[in-house]
Amino acid sequence: MTVARQVRLRARPVGLPDAGTWDVVDTELPALGDGEVLVRVTHLSLDPAMRGWLNDVRSYVPPVGVGEVMRAFGVGTVLASRSPEHAVGDAVSGITGVADHAVLRGSDLSPVDLAVASAPTWLGALSMPGLTAWFGLFDVARARPGETVLVSGAAGAVGSVVGQLATAHGCRVIGIAGGPEKTRWLTDELGFDAAIDYREGAVHRAVRAIAPEGVDVYFDNVGGEVLDSALRTLRRGARIALCGAISTYNATEPAPGPAHYMSLLVNRASMTGFVVFDYEDRYPEAIADLSARLRDGSLVARETVVRGGVDAFGDTLLMLFDGGNTGKLVLEL
């Protein structure tokens, strides 16, 4: 009998999640049914989207129910298997939940090749964040060589991949991030053409100084004032890919909308929302491309890895909302 330590949703948070949001419980896992595997979870993905999953509203996935194990992507090792797809000792990834052990359907898990990349990278550049960047930039925003691409949350898991893909694609790339350390990393290590510290002043003024003709693509991970300011920098025919709005996820009052949205009309521009899960059929194509870029060094994967038990989940999650992480945030159990 395996005992799993799990983080469950105790109460829906108002504003930032806190200690009252979570219960940490030890639970005896059931015996394996046919097609199931027992996984020891070694790495958990911490994502801004998690905050949205805590709200009881209609969204692109159902909310996590009160009392349920918190939803999370994870990487782990198969300890026991009644699934033909995964053998004991295999590394796998999937929605494991925030737990150190889990019984899962083998068909819901993907094999993970740790020779290609480390477990944290399999939760970042080779998982939802990397895929989100890939489909958002190429399919939703349809970035073309020679265009100017602006990306917010540029030092985050998604944004850092967006910028590097765009650079490799022949675009001129401007990243928006918080603080000089992150902006330096973008230009000096990742090859962004320019980076803006949104804490230093209005984003549209900084963009205009760098690209007076405006931007062709804006990849939005943050929403709020930065989105509103970015709208003022659009070039004719610009495309905004709407990926997230981390600046508003913990708001306790309705966040204001982007007042400059009529820039879409003046500039014959579009703003399009997307959810990476819709591209599931094409994940292999994107994973193959992202893996090749990692191998040849044209894509740098970076993760902020925090080591701790599942008990550390609640505190670690908050790093996402105070700018504490660079690249993908991972909890290594």
Added chain:
Amino acid sequence: MTVARQVRLRARPVGLPDAGTWDVVDTELPALGDGEVLVRVTHLSLDPAMRGWLNDVRSYVPPVGVGEVMRAFGVGTVLASRSPEHAVGDAVSGITGVADHAVLRGSDLSPVDLAVASAPTWLGALSMPGLTAWFGLFDVARARPGETVLVSGAAGAVGSVVGQLATAHGCRVIGIAGGPEKTRWLTDELGFDAAIDYREGAVHRAVRAIAPEGVDVYFDNVGGEVLDSALRTLRRGARIALCGAISTYNATEPAPGPAHYMSLLVNRASMTGFVVFDYEDRYPEAIADLSARLRDGSLVARETVVRGGVDAFGDTLLMLFDGGNTGKLVLEL
């Protein structure tokens, strides 16, 4: 020597234009140059977009300069011609400005066939409003038969054509307008499936009662609260065509943005701005289609025609902003 009575911009308005906005002046027109024609203007088009042309901001056309004749589309009769394209007595349309006479380049004017439609219709369903509806619905919003189309400003020059085109295209059409007279007109005369009076309560609740599954297309002429409410009714894959924002044009403080814009993400939806002038190459195709619909009665053109001199321009323009007109607003000189 011809004396033209002209309306010129005296001072840029803050909020609603008023008497201080305009100068009415009598001006001797110059002798005709080569390629020019003298036109007696008989009908002037009054458009919500005019309000935007008065602001000194970068937009899709330059602002009207202080001291300049107010920009306007008009229909008139050629009184004298040094242009091979137009003979004396011909009816023409184009940007005449707010004036009873004007000297214009013949190449900037289009012939108007008054056997096909009346002069007011040549400023409405067969001019910018009709073309805006046609390209916005078919090209920008890509409405498909069987889909649900929501349109605001539905009793206006653009919206009334959008709804009728969508109905004929096999869409289910819901119009939003102000007051029971207009909503009744939409359903009883124009064949809309349903109409909502936005003064009666939140638009999203009314839409949900009519189309619980949501809308595939939202054609926005009004902006403001109605746009924000409409965002809450989107169905997966919905398209918003952003045509105008009449509710905000006279605002003296920055109007709030659409707070529910993240509905675009949840529903994988898009919001796209457009300007009809970009479709100039394809006007003949659309005019031919709109004319055929007028002829066979499947499209009803309606205009509110005010009779008066150019002195009546300022007061007549205000009808657009207090809901005074149904269909296209025209000043007949």
